[in-house]
Every structure is written in C-alpha cells, then in structure tokens.
Amino acid sequence: DTAVSQTPKYLVTQMGNDKSIKCEQNLGHDTMYWYKQDSKKFLKIMFSYNNKELIINETVPNRFSPKSPDKAHLNLHINSLELGDSAVYFCASSRGRMNNSPLHFGNGTRLTVT
Amino acid sequence: QKEVEQDPGPLSVPEGAIVSLNCTYSNSAFQYFMWYRQYSRKGPELLMYTYSSGNKEDGRFTAQVDKSSKYISLFIRDSQPSDSATYLCAMSARAGGTSYGKLTFGQGTILTVHP
Numbered sequence: 001d002t003a004v005s006q007t008p009k010y011l012v013t014q015m016g017n018d019k020s021i022k023c024e025q026n027l028g029h030d031t032m033y034w035y036k037q038d039s040k041k042f043l044k045i046m047f048s049y050n051n052k053e054l055i056i057n058e059t060v061p062n063r064f065s066p067k068s069p070d071k072a073h074l075n076l077h078i079n080s081l082e083l084g085d086s087a088v089y090f091c092a093s094s095r096g097r098m099n100n101s102p103l104h105f106g107n108g109t110r111l112t113v114t
Numbered sequence: 115q116k117e118v119e120q121d122p123g124p125l126s127v128p129e130g131a132i133v134s135l136n137c138t139y140s141n142s143a144f145q146y147f148m149w150y151r152q153y154s155r156k157g158p159e160l161l162m163y164t165y166s167s168g169n170k171e172d173g174r175f176t177a178q179v180d181k182s183s184k185y186i187s188l189f190i191r192d193s194q195p196s197d198s199a200t201y202l203c204a205m206s207a208r209a210g211g212t213s214y215g216k217l218t219f220g221q222g223t224i225l226t227v228h229p
Binding site: 042044045058086103106107108 | 122
C-alpha cells in the first residue's frame with residue numbers, strides 16, 4: 001500500500017547505457033515530479049507533470065526524457081548515461097495545481113554510473 | 115549565493131533536548147514553507163507546512179516563519195533517538211504558471227539524538 005513507489009531501488013550501470021526508472025502513485029494525485037538529490041543532499045526539481053502535461057522542465061539535459069502514460073505514472077528514461085548522472089532520483093506527487101499542496105515522495109532510486 | 119541556506123551540521127544532542135533547526139532564504143516571492151524529515155535511504159516525508167509568517171505547532175514540533183527576516187525555524191521538544199534524521203527546509207512561491215510544485219530545498223541538517 002505504498003503511496004509513491006519507484007523501481008528499481010538501486011541501479012548500477014556503465015557510461016553510455018540507456019536506463020529507465022518507473023514511478024507509480026496510488027494517492028489519486030494529478031501532479032507528479034522528478035527530483036534529483038546529489039551527493040551533498042541537495043534536492044532539485046527536474047520535471048513536473050500535471051494530468052500528463054509537462055509543466056516544469058528545469059534545464060535538464062535532453063538525455064533525460066520523462067513520460068507520463070497516465071496521471072498515476074511518471075517514468076524517467078535516461079539516454080547515454082554519464083558519470084555525473086550518479087545520484088538519487090526521487091519521484092513525488094501532489095494534489096492539484098496549487099503551491100499549497102504538499103509533495104509526497106517515493107523512497108528514491110539510487111543510480112550509480114561507472 | 116544559494117536561494118535557501120541551511121547549515122548541514124551535523125548536530126548531535128542528548129535525548130530530551132530541545133532542537134532548533136534554521137534556514138534563511140533570499141527570494142521574497144516564497145510564500146509556502148515546509149520542513150521535511152528524511153531517514154537514511156528513504157524519501158523525504160512532510161513534517162510541517164506553513165503559509166506566510168507565523169507559528170505552527172504539531173505535537174513536539176513547532177515551525178516558525180519570519181518573512182521580514184527571511185528566516186524559518188523548526189523546534190523539536192523532548193527530542194528522541196527516533197528523531198535522528200536529516201531535516202530539510204523547503205519553500206515555494208505563489209501558485210501560478212510554471213512555479214507550482216517547484217520546491218526549493220535547503221541542503222538539510224543531519225541530526226543525531228543520542229540516548
């Protein structure tokens with residue numbers, strides 16, 4: 001009954017590979033996000049989707065492509081992985097379009113690029 | 115200068131102590147202020163949510179916002195070992211356009227409460 005679930009939990013891959021991270025929420029929220037947490041624990045937004053529509057794209061390299069097949073799912077595909085992509089990627093969701101709707105986070109996908 | 119500054123610590127206190135965690139920010143547009151708690155290998159979970167200036171209390175936790183000083187605080191009373199975690203402040207501007215859902219986080223403060 002996890003609210004926001006991400007798979008896989010850990011991902012180890014080599015430079016140049018393409019990988020995907022999946023996210024699903026069962027909270028009935030209509031807005032979903034991808035955040036990146038670097039080694040210094042800074043969390044930074046990458047994308048947000050509202051009802052499958054891209055709302056925020058925070059100057060993320062176009063090697064990163066989010067896909068939202070429906071409002072309960074937001075997947076992240078990464079092409080040509082680089083060492084600097086190593087981080088923890090968090091999916092999150094919220095209700096509505098307003099800033100006063102708190103975000104609910106998944107437990108993260110720890111990506112290591114070697 | 116980062117938009118949100120937070121001392122990463124680490125902060126170590128004995129059980130039962132009052133803990134004070136703080137963030138400063140530079141963006142006057144921030145209206146919504148949050149504190150998240152993050153346990154190791156887990157996602158952040160919302161602790162406190164405040165709109166504009168003022169205080170909010172929830173059990174052992176009190177959040178304070180002083181917009182005139184661009185300063186927010188989280189107080190934990192009677193701290194417990196289970197409070198040991200990273201505490202992240204986060205804030206966002208008014209709703210509208212592409213800004214909604216965009217939280218700006220502090221670096222997080224690592225807190226350890228020892229028995």
